[in-house]
Amino acid sequence: MTMQTTHAPVRPFLDWPVATNPRAQTTQVALLGLPHSEPYPGNTYPNDQARAPDAIRWQSGQFCDGKEHWDFDLGAELASVLPPHCVDYGNMPWTKGSYDEHASLVTELLASLWGDGAQVFILGGDHGVTIPALDALAVLQAPVHILHIDAHLDWRAEVGGVRRGYSSPLRWASEKPWISGMTQIGMRGTGSARREEFAAAEEYGSRIFTAQQIHSAGIEPVLDTIPKGAAVYITVDADGLDPSGMPGVLAPSPGGLRFDQIAPLLRAVSRRCKVVGMDVVEVAPSFDASNAVTCITAGRMILNVLGSSWGTGGAYNQYK
Secondary structure (H helix, E strand, O other): OOOOOOOOOOOOOOOOEEEOOOOOOOOOEEEEEEOOOOOOOOOOOOOOHHHHHHHHHHHHHHHOOOOOEEEEOOEEEEHHHHOOOOOEEOOOOOOOOHHHHHHHHHHHHHHHHHHHOOEEEHHHHHHOHHHHHHHHHHHHHOOEEEEEEEEOOOOOOOOEEEOOOOOOOOHHHOOOOOEEEEEEEOOOOOOOOHHHHHHHHHHHHHHEEEHHHHHHOOOOOHHHHOOOOOOEEEEEHHHOOOOOOOOOOOOOOOOOOOHHHHHHHHHHHHHOEEEEEEEEEEEOOHOOOOOHHHHHHHHHHHHHHHHHHHHHOOOHHHHO
């Protein structure tokens, strides 16, 4: 069966080569845009998260001012740690069929990339795009731990009859036998979760850290909940970070995590574990600052995982 082709991006991520046909070339690191953003029935709030994949790519020259230049987050030049086969797979277009059909095509493409051993990065879109990625992780045939960074719990079974929306990815993950556990950090304020969703997450065994707990105790307690050597999938909702540093979101909430807390966590997880994939979702470019700091921060988070995974001591270093 021929898999769905993708659309070329306006600008490739870090000026990587572009492939719009799966398995068109050898791939060690893949980046895929999923510009899907679908409000719940009756929700008319302005939403341009579908623009985020290309908006983030467009800032490549800002979040990496030269791959040969010294990167102080990584302690090396990015070019010195990247593998030779990094590919931007463009954006998966919305099909004319149902959401289920679209999600199946996304899952099929991601499963082919993971099945070939690639590390995969995804640019959303709303948080619903994480759901087909969670389904695709089954191809690894190994337990996967989820690290979830977000202001909200995202544990709803459904909202307005929609089961695979942006309020439900972690509930969806909890129902998959290949997901071995999850760590959720950055929670604060109120969101879609009610008492019953919080109770369900606790009953499942999710390790939940509020933003205030991390401000008080740091990231070490978080690291202790993620098994060393585990396969890990990281999902980052942009509103998990404080809006003072990441303003381009639809649901800003004060008191969020800072980049100087997130970046060391991402680097540590990438060196202690095998980060098989990561998504950054819920970026709303129209709400970003004039200097595009939200999109730049999204790119920097990806680079911290990418560089640490393939650099000295990273789980992927041996595959270079």
